[in-house]
Amino acid sequence: MKKNRGSVNRRDFFKIGTGAAAAGLLGTGSAESSETPAAPTSRVVLIREKAVVGEDGMLDGEMLHSMLNRAMTSLFEVTSSGKAWKQVVSPKDVVGIKTNVWHNLRTPPELEEAIRSEVIKVGVKPEDVAVDDRGVLENPVFQRATTLINTRPLRTHNWSGLGTCIKNMIMFVPRPPEYHADSCAPLGAMWKLPELEGKVKLNILVMLTPQFHGVGPHSFSKEYIWPYRGLIVGVDPVAVDATGARILQAKRDLYFGEPRPISPPAHHIEIAGSRYGLGVSDPAAIDLVRLGWQDEALI
Amino acid sequence: MRSQRILTGALLVVLMGGCAPDEGDGMPVEYTPVLPDQVAGWDASGPGESYDAETIYAYIDGHAEVYLAYGMQRCVSRRYRPVDGDAEIVVDLFEMASPADAYGVFSHDRAGETVAVGQGGIFRHGWLSFWKGSWYGSVYATGGGEDARQDVLDVGAAVAGALEDGGDIPSLVTRMPSSVLDPASVCYLRSPQILNAHVFVGGDNLFGFGPEVEAVVGKYDLGGAAVHLVLVQYPDETAAEMVERRVREDVGAEGQRPSMVVGRNGVLLAAVIGDASNDDVEGLLEEALGGGI
Numbered sequence: 001m002k003k004n005r006g007s008v009n010r011r012d013f014f015k016i017g018t019g020a021a022a023a024g025l026l027g028t029g030s031a032e033s034s035e036t037p038a039a040p041t042s043r044v045v046l047i048r049e050k051a052v053v054g055e056d057g058m059l060d061g062e063m064l065h066s067m068l069n070r071a072m073t074s075l076f077e078v079t080s081s082g083k084a085w086k087q088v089v090s091p092k093d094v095v096g097i098k099t100n101v102w103h104n105l106r107t108p109p110e111l112e113e114a115i116r117s118e119v120i121k122v123g124v125k126p127e128d129v130a131v132d133d134r135g136v137l138e139n140p141v142f143q144r145a146t147t148l149i150n151t152r153p154l155r156t157h158n159w160s161g162l163g164t165c166i167k168n169m170i171m172f173v174p175r176p177p178e179y180h181a182d183s184c185a186p187l188g189a190m191w192k193l194p195e196l197e198g199k200v201k202l203n204i205l206v207m208l209t210p211q212f213h214g215v216g217p218h219s220f221s222k223e224y225i226w227p228y229r230g231l232i233v234g235v236d237p238v239a240v241d242a243t244g245a246r247i248l249q250a251k252r253d254l255y256f257g258e259p260r261p262i263s264p265p266a267h268h269i270e271i272a273g274s275r276y277g278l279g280v281s282d283p284a285a286i287d288l289v290r291l292g293w294q295d296e297a298l299i
Numbered sequence: 300m301r302s303q304r305i306l307t308g309a310l311l312v313v314l315m316g317g318c319a320p321d322e323g324d325g326m327p328v329e330y331t332p333v334l335p336d337q338v339a340g341w342d343a344s345g346p347g348e349s350y351d352a353e354t355i356y357a358y359i360d361g362h363a364e365v366y367l368a369y370g371m372q373r374c375v376s377r378r379y380r381p382v383d384g385d386a387e388i389v390v391d392l393f394e395m396a397s398p399a400d401a402y403g404v405f406s407h408d409r410a411g412e413t414v415a416v417g418q419g420g421i422f423r424h425g426w427l428s429f430w431k432g433s434w435y436g437s438v439y440a441t442g443g444g445e446d447a448r449q450d451v452l453d454v455g456a457a458v459a460g461a462l463e464d465g466g467d468i469p470s471l472v473t474r475m476p477s478s479v480l481d482p483a484s485v486c487y488l489r490s491p492q493i494l495n496a497h498v499f500v501g502g503d504n505l506f507g508f509g510p511e512v513e514a515v516v517g518k519y520d521l522g523g524a525a526v527h528l529v530l531v532q533y534p535d536e537t538a539a540e541m542v543e544r545r546v547r548e549d550v551g552a553e554g555q556r557p558s559m560v561v562g563r564n565g566v567l568l569a570a571v572i573g574d575a576s577n578d579d580v581e582g583l584l585e586e587a588l589g590g591g592i
Contacts, residue, residue: 157361158362158364158365158496159365159492176356180364182503183492183495183502215424215426216408216437217365217391217439218359218437219361222442263496263497264492264495265495267502
């Protein structure tokens with residue numbers, strides 16, 4: 001029998017390549033961030049309100065709308081939500097709101113409507129705004145869209161580790177399995193498609209009742225969602241997703257009572273930044289603004 | 300979404316023998332389990348549906364890859380509701396490439412309570428998984444929770460009871476040294492991505508997985524250190540030798556792998572992934588590879 005001990009240890013693995021991605025997202029910090037902290041380059045707003053999801057699970061749509069506008073005002077560092085939305089859209093834009101309708105945990109229609117109404121308030125014609133998920137390639141508004149707004153709930157995923165804002169654009173691809181290799185590492189490449197490049201102006205990760213673990217073919221159990229009652233809002237999809245991933249990882253560790261890495265590692269987030277230049281995942285490079293309810297924030 | 304209705308019947312019956320030659324024309328006859336109109340006091344809320352390797356993406360929306368990684372041939376599915384009440388149970392039967400693959404997909408997620416359904420069953424939080432022959436079964440209470448336990452188990456037992464037996468746990472699984480092994484961690488696989496879900500070894504296909512290559516991964520406690528043992532069996536020694544050489548070169552280079560110790564005996568390659576004492580690691584390798592095959 002032949003044996004061979006490799007010279008690369010786990011610490012080295014985490015410092016580079018995909019290992020670095022996994023470690024950074026899970027909050028252990030990459031070697032780069034621990035040695036030379038980067039100046040924050042991406043602003044991300046985490047807003048939570050305890051009453052937005054009641055004890056009975058009911059959603060307060062008005063409060064959600066208000067949370068969104070407060071997050072927008074803070075994100076763009078302006079004095080009103082109206083000014084903030086004007087940073088995202090202009091009256092001449094054609095706007096596609098890319099949602100997610102996965103039946104177990106969809107983007108709340110109340111949030112879709114809040115986004116739509118704010119876009120129209122800026123002056124975009126109602127006929128130039130559409131909300132869609134699986135039909136984006138055939139949707140005439142999306143086909144001529146000049147601006148896209150991206151929103152979805154965060155959840156674990158069997159193949160990519162996490163269902164993220166980055167991954168939410170998979171419906172713009174005729175054959176999604178082409179992006180499934182290496183735990184969906186190439187997902188960031190989608191954002192370079194003509195339908196998407198430069199058009200996604202806002203990312204809203206829904207953290208109202210995120211899903212931190214999945215089982216079975218339907219990958220859902222009420223046991224594995226919890227009322228976090230938040231939204232993560234940002235321009236940079238990588239920073240938004242990386243922030244959500246840290247929260248989800250913390251929840252997994254808490255629930256299982258031991259480190260339980262997101263599996264497979266959601267390294268498509270870090271790779272979307274390092275390989276495709278979509279943003280930053282290093283917590284040291286993210287200016288995280290916290291608004292509202294602070295209990296059990298996990299980050 | 301493309302789907303196709305399957306036959307429905309009043310009783311859970313097996314219409315045909317599993318892939319046995321038909322005496323009339325000598326052609327293989329497809330084995331078709333029928334998900335009945337009623338089962339264990341639950342009524343079907345609609346017709347059954349069937350999905351293939353293409354349409355399955357639409358049905359389980361982003362989670363098909365696990366089943367495809369085990370050679371999924373098709374999935375038959377039906378939803379049930381009680382006579383009164385709004386609870387719902389979803390039954391999915393996946394026909395895999397072989398009994399070994401059905402066991403494999405079952406072993407991919409084994410956290411939960413072991414139950415006597417099919418050739419192996421596990422229940423957790425309103426969901427039962429089991430395997431029997433080439434079939435992997437999922438019985439899922441959409442409302443979740445322990446309240447659904449008995450209903451889910453009754454439906455699962457009825458569905459599994461009508462499936463044909465066939466095939467054993469893959470022999471490679473029984474080669475895993477059993478001392479200090481976490482039995483719930485053992486997973487049989489043929490795919491690098493499934494392996495990465497249990498222990499991340501890199502984004503490429505380091506061990507050269509393919510249809511002719513089978514593997515088992517399990518978690519061990521070596522003197523307080525958690526490590527994974529991956530045991531891979533190749534179709535011939537040349538293939539095993541080639542992969543061994545590649546792993547040695549790759550892991551020996553300054554690269555992107557976790558700490559790993561590899562060994563080979565004939566067509567068997569073993570790797571211990573993680574940090575533990577040399578003696579413990581080499582002892583585990585010896586035990587896994589001892590005697591070859």
